[in-house]
Amino acid sequence: MKAKSWRELPPGAVILDAGNAREVKTGSWRTFRPVWVEENCSHCLFCWLFCPDMAVIVKDGKMAGFDYDYCKGCGICAFECPGKKGKKAIFMEEESK
């Protein structure tokens, strides 16, 4: 975003564009990324629930992958994933791979 002149600023620093933080792509913070293994997924949605960055995509009530624009790679989703038959549906892998 272009740096603004003082003349262009909203009075009192009020932000009028609610939820515009989505323009800030925090995915760049990530050093590890969650990888989804669909066949192990029970669609319990705990990953969606516990994700601090609202970076788990749910479609029609089912887990549908990650929004890597925002995922900071904390790994809570992988840690909390119950998986299926002892196999986790999410694992973390190093970002550079």
Next chain:
Amino acid sequence: MADTVEIRWHGRGGQGTVTAAKVLADACLSGGRFVQAFPEYGPERAGAPLKAYNRIGTKELRMHCPVLNPQVVSVVDATLLDTVDVTEGAAENAVFIVNTAKEPQEIRQKLGAKPGQRVFTVDATRIAMETIGKAFPNSPMLGAVVRVTGLVSLEHLLEDVRKSFGKKFSEKIIEGNLNAVRRGYEEVKEG
């Protein structure tokens, strides 16, 4: 009367001295006059000596300091004469109005009043006891001050007292106070 009349009241906390100054200011508003009424503020409580002031003028009153050279000194409690110099700064032609059963001549001597100064007395506490049933001498003192200064007519003062007391007090108390004012007005005497 001069453009501005300055009055100093001497009383004790709880005697209604400040109220008297306020009622007088209110009554003097008529005729487009300018008024001030204010006590000297301190942490004093009931019983402590206090001063209150009035300025009544035909021009805007811009002085916002205590009255230093009063033309009228109203002493609501005569016991103050022994502890407070009520003559301090009084104008050469000042009038003193003292609540006491004593004769004006005696008070005149006690005050050491100057030749141009006049001394009046009124037994305001006795009047208050007989009219209101309590030792609140401020109403008779108001009557006396108005009589001596001629700032407003008695009728006007009575009307104003009724108005300002009417908000808070019963008819019995109001009547008592009106009587007290009237008697103060009538019984004040010069020596």
Next chain:
Amino acid sequence: MATELKLKELAKKEPLFTSGHRLCAGCGAAIVAKMVLLAAADYPLVLANATGCLEVASCIQDYTAWRVPWIHSAFENAAVTLAGVETMYRALKKKGKIDREIKFIAFGGDGGTYDIGLQSLSGAMERGHDLLYVCYDNGAYMNTGIQRSSATPLGAETTTSPAGSAIPGKLQRRKNLTRIIAAHNVPYVAQAAPSHWADLMKKVRKALAIKGPKFINILSPCNRGWRTRTDDAIMLSRLAVETCYWPLYEVENGVTKITFKPKEKKPVEEFLKTQGRFKHLFKPENEWIIRQFQEEIDREWERLQKEETLYS
């Protein structure tokens, strides 16, 4: 109709607290805010925030992660700032300028709630404003670099209560803020934790349905301050509940109810050993602190159970 407290249903709505906020990876406060708003999303909402991690990271220069009206004015006054908003709402409603039923929620960390904001919170609770105050308790001033607060647990190392050779971390026990607010005799006070999400959301729902001042104290794991991994916030929350370090209960109109009783109460070491801030407690000379810690927990748990039986 309120959205069912089922994840499939809740996930249908776009979250009111959005991505793009700048809280740390794995932040508990983000999860707490998200859960509270998931539970509250059926209502028109207006929020306030005390200065702190959640505030600086969610609303920073031109960008806000809040999709509902939100105000931050200072560190110590989220409760009364929101009380001002809520009062204006009542004034304008009375004049017919607003007709919607708005719910008001304030967020503050333990610094802004237990310490510097306690007076403002107490005032707002006593005056009966119709608002819910949510404290996300991460047990120290994390925003400014992990300084001790009155919510910092006994023995914990912070940057202002370092585990030194003479003093082994914080020597004072936590303030029990939930009880302090309950002593205001407000209609609803509760303690919750994000690991027990359904319990948390039910409490938020219950609170919002009640008119008057409400308070929920929510445990908020902080991997930076607790010296843990970024992926274990929920596990730590679970351990806090299961050791009864962070009992889940509510006080509704003066009646205490424990909302979750662990089948087996785990020893506090299980919670302490997971975190770097307690590492020094496991040296032999500091074992007394762990004993004292356990005694505190036992006493409070005992008290809560007794209090509960008073009304059952």
Next chain:
Amino acid sequence: MARVGAVTGNEAVAEALRQINPDVCAAYPITPQTELMQRFAAFVANGKVDTELILVESEHSAMSACIGAAAAGGRVATATCGPGLALMWEMLYVAAGMRLPIFMAVVNRALSAPLNIHGDHSDAMGARDAGWVQLWSENAQEAYDNMIQAVRIAEHMDVRLPVMVCYDGFIISHSIQRAELFEDNVVKGFVGEYKPLNPLLDLDHPKSYGPLILPDEYHEYKRAQHEAMTKVKDVVLGVAEDFARISGRRYGLFEAYRLDDAEVGLVILNSAAGTAKDVVDAFRERGVKAGLLKPRLFRPFPYEEVAAALKGLKAVAVLDRADSFGGYGPVFMEIASALYPLAERPVVINKIYGLGGRDFLPDHAAAVLNELVEIARTGRVRVAKEYIGVRE
């Protein structure tokens, strides 16, 4: 028709607030403001206003609640004094930085220690840099008039800044004076309907108030805030003009009293200016060309206008009822700054008077004027800053 009443300053301002009928008022009692809020609470209790009154637990919370209420989107008033204003300090800046048109009566009182509850300008002078518009008032009438005008100034779309209306504790707040009070409908018509700007309670357009702003933008925000202040003078004059129409009373940025041909002059705020005006008249009668400047708008300070009003004088004394310990009095600093750009300027001296309610007497004004006459004659200044009315 206006009503003429004998009222205390607090009573007059309470009347103004009743007639303005704000949506929300949050306040905490403190002497000598207490009587004002008591009266207002009675109005609320008796249904004389529609205001929702929040009786908070501190002044810090009073201003915080005002900020929340104002951001929410309605008209907000409060009142305080002395230590209460000091406790609000942090939030004063927030109110101004958020551009919230809150208006507040400040019943000027001294700051501790030692404890003192009396008239003194240290409170408002300490708050002068907070970004609030400051109007100062000589007496009950001016306090009442300023409070009513403050609403229009604060809420003007070019301004949208909080305004404090100052008047002297006890000297004005507690003394009964004659004042002309409007009929309620006149005030209602004058202040008009409140027009919210970015109301937080507008759910269809959610906003975030109070973001964190980093060094690469904060500076710009403060520049913008200053810009709003530069609009205040014109708005103050415009509002004063409208006010003169309903009242016949004319207000400016300051009052220039017998300054036109004056050679010596006093600059003095609030109630002491009244006392000094009588002394100026007495000097005029003696043939001394004396005058007086009484600032009304102290923030923003009208430097050019003040300089123009004082430039023909030979000697000026600035009287301060507050001190900046180790510096000059706060009014002096402004006057000196105003006069500095002039090629030829009066000699300026500073007198500190009346701290903690010490009476300002006609003799004090007379002594200062005599000193100015001497300075005008000889060009020699005995002492630049001095306490007057102090026991040596």
